[in-house]
Amino acid sequence: MHAAVLVFPGSNCDRDLAVAFQAAGAKVTMVWHKDQGLPEGVDIVGVPGGFSYGDYLRCGAIAANSPICGALKSHVERGGYALGICNGFQVLTETRLLPGALRRNANLKYICKTVPLTVGTADSAFTSGYSKGQRIDIPIAHHDGNYFADDATLAQLREEDRIAFTYGDNPNGSVDDIAGVLSQNRRVLGMMPHPERAAEPSHGGTDGKQMFAGLLDQLVNA
């Protein structure tokens, strides 16, 4: 499996994400935001957490219009995989590759702590290493993670089993406790929690590890 990790000015989880992919056995190429294209043979694009472009205008809005995101859209349109974590989730909603939007946390505070999540579906390459309904602990660290989608979109997400993770104890006001959602073809996942920060024992938890292991398993055998 070949993973590309995008790097924007202000990204700060790009190396962590690369390490998590590598630890699972993937080849990783870091790709700068000004690049027009992705390297040959990339299976999955990781859009990392951080504060791309200083969160100016709206989180993820300027990154979503950067040159590399044109290549990201083409990659996804060709059926490629993408994983957006935290700011990466914001970028994926701003590009409209995922539905909805992320607003300021309901309590207006930046929240940095490990939270319990419930796996909403095991039916994706990202979540195949978990079972539906499984409780896992994954850290969050964000100011704008309050997920919003209109009622019609929420109904569609439920109908199509695309809610990948929900919060056990909603920290940020997200509608329906949503922490992560899948695209219609189930090949794009955006989530506010950071699985790459719970991928080895020294992180204090390893519940994120199965995501990367599961991805490798699914994409190598695909």
Next chain:
Amino acid sequence: MKARVHVMLKNGVLDPQGEAVKHALGALGFDGVQGVRQGKVIELDLAEGASEASVTEMCEKLLANTVIESYTVEIA
């Protein structure tokens, strides 16, 4: 020419910052503030002859996220 773009959260989308401002006003003794919505104003300095349609396109593509925000354009 100048254009002024007002971006607001859509009605029905909770505005936590507006709510916090409302509470702060109440704490200062300003009674009767029934609602506060906070938005942003973006001023554009445009070359003569720029069209309002181009500003609308800017709003759709970047300045507003129309999933949660609405916008109005004022040409001055």
